């Protein structure tokens with residue numbers, strides 16, 4: 001609910017601020033105070049969803065992935081709207097705090113919260129790498145055809 005409110009209210013507030021030249025400057029560069037303050041709204045929503053879940057389910061990836069993704073998207077949205085880099089140290093600190101609060105005692109398999117699953121990493125690395133020989137072959141073949 002808080003997220004919904006944020007997505008409706010925040011653009012309106014932002015637009016309001018753009019109208020006044022003075023405040024425009026505070027949005028032109030990342031204002032970390034503001035980022036810290038507004039990103040708390042995303043976190044409140046996440047905390048609420050986690051409190052609604054039973055504690056035993058905190059380590060259940062299936063239960064947590066939706067609110068966790070929503071939190072990530074919300075943080076990214078706020079950071080981008082404020083012209084902040086994403087991720088940045090404020091966002092990282094917030095995630096470290098959340099991990100310490102909810103996922104610290106989860107079994108090892110939940111390190112997937114921080115690192116992408118290994119198979120995804122391998123696929124994302126191998127696909128571009130395996131394209132290189134094909135591209136080299138194509139270039140060599142093309143130049144031979146031209147000769």
Ligand SMILES: *[C@@H]1O[C@H](CO)[C@@H](O)[C@H](O)[C@H]1NC(C)=O
Pocket residue numbers: 025026031032033034
């Ligand atoms: C950041 O935003 C806050 C709240 O609007 C404002 O008080 C502060 O002066 C701003 N800081 C900078 C560096 O612009």
